[in-house]
Amino acid sequence: MKRRDSRSLASTFAGYFVLVFFALVFLYPFVIQVANSFKTEPDAAADALSPVPHPFSTSGYEKVFLNTDLPLWLGNSVLVTILVTAGRVLLCSMAGYALARIRFRGRKALFSAVIGVMAVPPVVLFVPKFLVLNQFGLYDSYTALVLPLIVDAAGVFIMKQFFESVPVSVEEAARIDGAGVWRTFWSVVLPMARPALITLTIISFQGSWNEFAHTLVAVQSPELFTLPRGIADLVSGSLGKGTQYPLKLGAAVLATIPVAVIFVVFQRYFVRGANEGAEKG
Amino acid sequence: MADTVADTAPAPAPAAPRAPRPGPRLSAAVRENIAGWLFVAPVVVILGLFLLLPILMAMWVSLTDWNGQGSPFRPGVPFVGTENYTRLFTEDGLARQDFMTSIRNNFYYVAIVVPAQTVLALGLALIVNSRMLKGKTFFRAAFFFPSVTSSVAISVVFLFIFANSGAVTSLLKVFGIDGPQWFSDSRGVLHLLLGGLGLADPDNPPAALTDGGPFGLSWWEWLSGPSVAMCTIIMLVVWTTSGTFMLMFLAALQDIPVTLEEAGMLDGAGRRQRFRHITLPLLKPTLFLVLTLGLIATWQVFDQVYVMSQGNPAKTTLTPAFLSYQTAFRSFEYGSGTAISFVLFAIIVVLALLQRWIMRDRDPARRTRRS
Known part of the structure; x- marks a missing residue:
């Protein structure tokens, strides 16, 4: 023993x-x-x-704020992140709800299409996305930065799974009371979906704040750079000459802080998001 | 009371027994149809515009020599058929050489990253999950944190850590090792290994291997292994992605009933035996999921290459994803760039299907053996 x-x-x-x-x-x-x-x-x-x-x-930070366009990138990043996150949360929960609950024609086919879309590797869509943005005259605009990211098939999937796990009874009671589909969704179902909404908000926030590759094919003017794009430019571009590591690392710290804070506060939602992303596979 | 009734009722047929109302009202089914499509409309439109349409447009562009001027659909754009594709495989030239080099680089990258991150993720999950240890939440968070941070920011940090005067070099010096100049070292690791074992001299490779080889690269070039510079990207990616996969393993481990472990213990199975015969078989679905996701993700490596190396040194960190970008946006050969995207797509699809097929092949066999 x-x-x-x-x-x-x-x-x-x-x-x-x-x-x-x-x-x-x-x-x-x-x-x-x-x-x-x-x-x-x-x-x-x-x-x-x-x-x-x-x-x-603190000279690294002074330089990065005064000698680079970092304040501008920061502003663009905040704007893009807010718009993309808000859009994703609203549009994905609408679509997820419809796919889970509303019996409309073509629902099954549409859901298969959403699953199929998730299987397309994003890198493959790089050049193709540019072609479409260019064709519509959207290239190099805020619209190009935001609009293609505002919908996310994985988010639709997560919300659909969630709404399917909620008992139908509550909605039916609302419907019998005469509430329309939108009313039922907005004031009855959505408030119940808080945990799923927080998860989706966090994944969307993290995804859009960190997004880099999309900005490469969507914009080229330095005024439209987001933080990751600006930092990448700082490192590989003309400013990257010489080492200037305190400056570059300072910029990287600033790009890391928001996600780090959210991570510490909402850790369990991050964990849930990672595992829900896994279930789709 | 309404609750219990609704719970037992079958899911479809919402609000069926409704009294017909006067006036020109649409039937319930039609209204459901309209509402449903209105709810999904934004998603359908945006996915259609920025996912489906791009693929269709790119299919056309990959058959042309469009240089980015004007619309690719205007009459003057030269149509070249499948030349953008054949150039990657059959024509001797720079395009094929670069493409095959990128395939080679990415192949070695996948071959190291996927097993390494899977083993590390599983190992960490097993330790974090062990019942005797405390501080689970902290360690789980510590291992997971790198995977939620910005790939660009973290690449900058690794650039600094592996710089010539950086942390890794100083750390190696503590142990008396003279580290390589990571980012400017294009020597292949397999070449170095062969040299170290005395099997081949990297400076004067055997003629039998340099004389010929498939797809425009010599056998010697195919056998380079990842370059030292590529190894830094490999380390970075294993470091960032292991945490996510650890969470998946952890979730699966927590689903394994404790009674099963205890039954194994009562039967006198040692720890290793229990892992081999109880835990591992139950983790199999997660293991395959992690391998599949890893395989798909590693063939798409881009951000790190863009920030850390831009395909250099000597094109040894060039990957198909980066080459596709470079060809389209730097050389303005959009046809060629999209063709590379589609070939990469095909590679990913084929490998994912192959893996699924291997997995399917084994599962029924196992099941029949057991029954």
């Missing part, structure tokens, strides 16, 4: 060792990111590993 105890103690210890080691591997890059954004350039170059800036300097 005693041997067994010491063995389980050893395995507990080994378990923690592995967990802590990987927690360091997964989190230390962020420590490096934040620490080096507050270093001076020579310090960042000389001692990249150290988590303590020596001396502490």
Whole structure:
């Protein structure tokens, strides 16, 4: 019995060792990111590993705010993220509700089409999306940044699954009371869908805030750059000459903060989102 | 009371027993049809415009030599048939060489990333799930966090970490290792390995391998393995995606009833045996899902290549996705660029189907054996 105890103690210890080691591997890059954004350039170059800036300097942030278009990118990112998230939440829940509850002709075929759409790899649509935006004269506009992203097949799927799990009785009571389809949806069903709506809001927020590839085929004017696009330009473009790491890392920190905050606050919804995304497969 | 009635009633037939009202009202079925289509209309229109239509347009453009001027449908656009496709496979030239190089690079990338992230995700999930350990929520969050952050921001961080004076180089120095110059090192890892084992000299490769090979690349070039520069992207991606897959494994592990584990314990099965005969078979659907999602995602690697390497050094981090972008938007050969997209699409579809077929082939066999 005693041997067994010491063995389980050893395995507990080994378990923690592995967990802590990987927690360091997964989190230390962020420590490096934040620490080096507050270093001076020579310090960042000389001692990249150290988590303590020596001396502490905010010149990276000053430069990124004053010498780059970062404030503009930030504004564009906020605008695009709000519009895309609001659009996705509304349109995906409408479509999800219709597919789950309203018995209209072509419903099954449409749902199969939505599943089929989810299977198309986004990268493949790159150049094709540009062709359509260009053809309609939308290329290089806010519309091009927002409109193609405003609907997401996976979001429709998540909402449909959710509405199917809600008992029909409540809606039927509303309908018998004479509420129309829209009224039932808006004031009875949607308020019940809060957990699913939060999940969808969070996935949409994270997806649109981080979106990069779409901006490459949608816009080219620097005035329309979002944060990821601006940072990518900063790194690979003309400004990328020279190292300037504190500046670049500072910009990267600013791009990471909103998602990090939301992640800490709404962690369980993130987890749910990841697993619901898995179920579609 | 209404609740119980509604719950037991079959789902269809909503509000059927309604008294006919006077006036020109539409029937309930017609109204349902209209409402349904109105609800899905925005999604249908936008997916149609930005998903279906692009694919159809791209099919046309891939058959032309459109250079981005004006509309691709105007009469003057040269129609070239399937030339944009055949050039990738049969014609000796730069287009084929670049394309095949990108396929080679991405192949090695997939071959390392998919197994690595799957094993890491499963391992982490098993440890996090173990009942003896505390702090589950924290570790789960720590491992998952990288996958929710911006791919661009994180690529910048890795650029810095792997820079010549960066963290990894200093860390290796602590252990007395002289690290490579990660982003400018185009040497293939397999070449280095062959050299290290004394099987072939990378500076003077065997003529038998350099003389010929399929699709315009020599056997020696096909056998390069990922370049050192590509390895940094591989590490980055394994690091960012493992957390998501860990969550999937974790969810599946939590669905396994504890009684099953206990039954195995009572039967005297050791930990390893229990894993092999109880846990692993129950995780199989999740394992296949993770492999499939991984396979699909890894053939699409783009953001990291764009930010970290732009296909350099010596085109060893070029991937089909990036090549397609580069061909269309930098060389203005839109026909060629879309053709590459479609070939990539075909590769992904074929591999996904292949994997499904392998999975289907095995499952019934297992089931019959058991019964």
